[in-house]
Amino acid sequence: MDTLQLFLEAGFWMAVVRMATPLLFGTLGELICERAGVLNLGIEGIMAAGCMSGWTWVYLGGDLWGGILFAACVGGAFGLLHAIFTVHLGLSQHVTGLGITMLASALSSFVFRMVLPDVTTPPKIVPFAPMDIPILGDIPVLGPIIFNQSPLTLLALILVFFVGWFLKHTPAGLALCMTGENPMAVESQGLSVFAIRTCAVVVGSGLMAVGGAFLTLSAFDAFYIGMVNGRGWICIALVVFSSWKPSKALLGVVLFAAFDALQMRVQQDVSMVIPYQFYLMMPYVFSIVALIIMSRRSAYPKALLVPFRKGER
Amino acid sequence: MRLEPREQSSMVLKAMVPLGSAAAALLVCSVLIVWADASPVEAFFLFIKGSVGTRFALSETLARTIPLIFTGLAAAIAFKAKLWNIGAEGQLYGGACIATWLGTGMIDLPGWLMLPLLFSTGALVGGLLLLGPTLLKTWLKVDEVVTTLLLNFIIILLVNYLVFGPWKDPMAMGWPQAKGVVDAAVLPTILAKTRLHMGIFWALASALLLWAFMRFTTWGYQIRAVGFNPVASRFVGISVNSVVIRTALISGGLAGCAGVSELCGLKGYLTLDLSPGFGYSGIVVAMLAALHPLGVVVSAFFVAMLSIGADSMSRSLNISNFIADVATAVSLLAVLVSMLLARYKIRWR
Numbered sequence: 001m002d003t004l005q006l007f008l009e010a011g012f013w014m015a016v017v018r019m020a021t022p023l024l025f026g027t028l029g030e031l032i033c034e035r036a037g038v039l040n041l042g043i044e045g046i047m048a049a050g051c052m053s054g055w056t057w058v059y060l061g062g063d064l065w066g067g068i069l070f071a072a073c074v075g076g077a078f079g080l081l082h083a084i085f086t087v088h089l090g091l092s093q094h095v096t097g098l099g100i101t102m103l104a105s106a107l108s109s110f111v112f113r114m115v116l117p118d119v120t121t122p123p124k125i126v127p128f129a130p131m132d133i134p135i136l137g138d139i140p141v142l143g144p145i146i147f148n149q150s151p152l153t154l155l156a157l158i159l160v161f162f163v164g165w166f167l168k169h170t171p172a173g174l175a176l177c178m179t180g181e182n183p184m185a186v187e188s189q190g191l192s193v194f195a196i197r198t199c200a201v202v203v204g205s206g207l208m209a210v211g212g213a214f215l216t217l218s219a220f221d222a223f224y225i226g227m228v229n230g231r232g233w234i235c236i237a238l239v240v241f242s243s244w245k246p247s248k249a250l251l252g253v254v255l256f257a258a259f260d261a262l263q264m265r266v267q268q269d270v271s272m273v274i275p276y277q278f279y280l281m282m283p284y285v286f287s288i289v290a291l292i293i294m295s296r297r298s299a300y301p302k303a304l305l306v307p308f309r310k311g312e313r
Numbered sequence: 314m315r316l317e318p319r320e321q322s323s324m325v326l327k328a329m330v331p332l333g334s335a336a337a338a339l340l341v342c343s344v345l346i347v348w349a350d351a352s353p354v355e356a357f358f359l360f361i362k363g364s365v366g367t368r369f370a371l372s373e374t375l376a377r378t379i380p381l382i383f384t385g386l387a388a389a390i391a392f393k394a395k396l397w398n399i400g401a402e403g404q405l406y407g408g409a410c411i412a413t414w415l416g417t418g419m420i421d422l423p424g425w426l427m428l429p430l431l432f433s434t435g436a437l438v439g440g441l442l443l444l445g446p447t448l449l450k451t452w453l454k455v456d457e458v459v460t461t462l463l464l465n466f467i468i469i470l471l472v473n474y475l476v477f478g479p480w481k482d483p484m485a486m487g488w489p490q491a492k493g494v495v496d497a498a499v500l501p502t503i504l505a506k507t508r509l510h511m512g513i514f515w516a517l518a519s520a521l522l523l524w525a526f527m528r529f530t531t532w533g534y535q536i537r538a539v540g541f542n543p544v545a546s547r548f549v550g551i552s553v554n555s556v557v558i559r560t561a562l563i564s565g566g567l568a569g570c571a572g573v574s575e576l577c578g579l580k581g582y583l584t585l586d587l588s589p590g591f592g593y594s595g596i597v598v599a600m601l602a603a604l605h606p607l608g609v610v611v612s613a614f615f616v617a618m619l620s621i622g623a624d625s626m627s628r629s630l631n632i633s634n635f636i637a638d639v640a641t642a643v644s645l646l647a648v649l650v651s652m653l654l655a656r657y658k659i660r661w662r
Binding site: 041081085089090091092094095096098099100102103105106107109110113114117229230233234236237240275277278280281284285287288291292295296309310 | 315316345348349392397399449453454455456458459460462463464466467470471473474477478593596597600631633635636638639641642643645646649650653
């Protein structure tokens with residue numbers, strides 16, 4: 001197949017945008033945490049928790065949007081735990097984050113087994129259907145790519161612009177960014193660093209969990225253990241790649257998803273020549289390469305990883 | 314709420330740290346067990362019986378302690394230098410791969426030469442796997458947390474390819490596993506009818522050596538200094554980058570040894586379930602031991618108890634064995650908090 005022709009196909013770009021959605025939620029969530037100065041390595045586990053809790057909500061009879069909301073709450077709860085440990089107690093953000101990932105993944109697996117004790121093939125739910133928007137959906141190329149998707153995809157795209165606007169043009173957003181750069185300055189303005197960081201981590205973790213819930217409620221219709229499969233870690237790499245800017249995060253995520261979709265197509269064509277495992281490695285290799293390319297230029301938040309203690313310099 | 318440093322940290326408080334963490338793990342697990350309609354008291358007795366209660370149970374726990382000592386030491390030395398090596402899982406598989414390549418008939422040596430060769434090549438591969446991310450960190454300031462984490466996925470996919478592809482043992486009834494290691498490469502068992510093998514001595518020796526290294530040598534002192542204050546270390550003339558690189562080689566090497574010891578002592582052949590996340594549990598082991606090499610031996614035994622005991626308990630009570638992972642994660646988070654509380658007072662305002 002001609003690769004050039006592939007890039008002109010609407011179906012290809014639909015797949016790209018679909019694959020980008022969970023990463024967009026995760027990357028935005030992590031970006032919000034890090035702009036406030038808190039690295040959240042809990043992302044991998046929080047996405048797993050979102051995956052499981054959203055699916056379970058729907059499986060037990062709730063509706064889809066309820067599942068998304070529930071997943072966001074569960075993610076926010078883990079975020080709160082992370083915030084108490086890293087912001088209020090000032091513990092190591094690396095180790096706490098890994099601990100949150102371990103706890104959230106283990107708890108999700110445990111709860112899943114409690115809900116479904118003896119099932120080998122996981123039962124399915126009815127996932128989100130693609131939207132059918134009258135006028136917007138009929139726009140020639142853009143219509144099917146953006147508006148003929150799951151509503152969550154549209155939500156993710158709107159969120160990119162919302163978060164970008166919020167961080168740059170609202171007092172609350174500016175305070176959040178300043179907390180990540182110079183917490184002392186925030187405190188001298190009479191704002192609470194603790195409160196701002198806690199809110200940022202809780203909201204950011206909620207978004208990560210929604211990204212996880214997209215996997216079970218839209219991309220796929222069942223939950224299985226190990227489903228997140230490193231997507232959380234990839235989001236952390238994408239945040240660095242985007243230099244902590246939402247608009248660049250959109251670019252990074254779409255670029256990444258395009259590579260991923262491309263390797264999947266190529267894999268179908270020449271699967272005989274190169275073993276499939278090497279294609280599966282590609283997303284991880286891309287992420288590492290992206291990190292290497294962008295690391296020199298990236299202007300990371302100055303107070304990232306630095307715990308804030310009142311009255312200490 | 315604010316934290317105030319304690320005037321003096323008493324021994325009693327320090328002793329409470331591990332106890333408090335174990336209590337927290339116990340508490341959370343009890344809640345889950347009650348939810349699963351079982352009795353926590355019965356579960357606790359089954360847990361003790363299943364982890365240390367019988368000769369076989371104890372031997373299983375000790376066998377599980379071996380890889381955890383290696384990965385725990387790997388995390389401990391790296392974290393001491395503030396090198397965040399989260400890639401022990403991949404380094405473990407790297408060590409196991411090279412041992413499979415050399416140990417399944419490629420070379421023919423007597424046992425007393427074969428095992429040291431496999432351990433040293435395994436350590437070399439593990440060290441080199443961490444060297445890459447470390448050089449990226451020191452040269453280009455690429456965050457090693459993400460690169461080491463992502464490398465795990467790449468290496469495990471490589472192992473997946475090897476055991477499904479070129480290394481697949483045709484005699485294994487279609488199971489994805491490599492050929493078994495030759496007799497000279499087997500770490501013999503030290504207790505009849507159990508799986509406890511000689512690897513335990515290799516692991517204990519590593520812990521002792523690492524402790525002496527950190528305590529009595531200049532290199533060990535430099536590692537501690539760099540972790541404590543890199544800027545001050547630079548001022549007294551320590552080359553921070555070369556210390557970090559040295560640390561990476563040792564840390565990755567120890568994780569590689571975990572793979573060799575599991576391969577030659579326990580499994581005998583390379584599969585994808587060689588390690589159920591020993592690389593990640595190693596981080597817990599190291600943190601529970603407050604990064605002390607000898608403490609790692611104790612905490613590795615504790616984490617091994619958690620997984621072996623919870624496995625047997627969950628089978629008897631028909632509870633999901635993920636409860637072991639929950640207990641491990643809770644004890645990690647709890648030890649972080651209790652170590653803090655041993656040094657600081659919390660003052661509510």
